[in-house]
Amino acid sequence: MHAGVAKRTFTIDLGGEQVQVEGYDYQKVAIKYLMKRRRSLLSTRDPEKVEALWQKLPKKLSVIGAKDSKSFTVDWKKVGEEEFQGARFVFALAEA
Numbered sequence: 001m002h003a004g005v006a007k008r009t010f011t012i013d014l015g016g017e018q019v020q021v022e023g024y025d026y027q028k029v030a031i032k033y034l035m036k037r038r039r040s041l042l043s044t045r046d047p048e049k050v051e052a053l054w055q056k057l058p059k060k061l062s063v064i065g066a067k068d069s070k071s072f073t074v075d076w077k078k079v080g081e082e083e084f085q086g087a088r089f090v091f092a093l094a095e096a
Contacts (some may be wrong), residue, residue, distance in 0.1 A: 013062040013069075026063040026070040027093065034058075034074060034091055041089045054078070054089075060096065071096040 007022040010029045023029035037057060044050050054076075062071045073096050080090040 008065060011064040013064055014058045015060070026065065026068075027072070027095070030061060030063050030072050030093060033061075034093065038089050038091065 005024060007024060010021050010023060010026070012019045012021055012030065012033050019033065021029050021033060023032065037053075041050060041053050041057075044053060057076050058074055059076070060071065060073050062069055073094050075092040075094070077090050078088065080087040084090050
């Protein structure tokens with residue numbers, strides 16, 4: 001897929017927390033991280049834990065690379081209303 005391009009290290013800055021990740025592109029790294037957070041919501045059965053995780057979801061994040069950084073805003077919805085109608089915990093990512 002990415003012939004000859006090595007994975008780079010990025011830092012995802014959530015404000016109070018920083019997470020080291022590897023990837024090729026700022027936006028794809030952000031989406032991969034957010035999908036991981038979404039999966040933990042979907043696999044949790046306890047409604048109280050789900051609500052606690054929902055409250056902690058990032059609304060803004062920055063992806064910091066070696067030379068550049070990009071900020072994104074995340075719009076979370078509990079139930080999809082557009083192309084993923086009925087899907088739970090969907091998000092839209094926009095570059096800030």
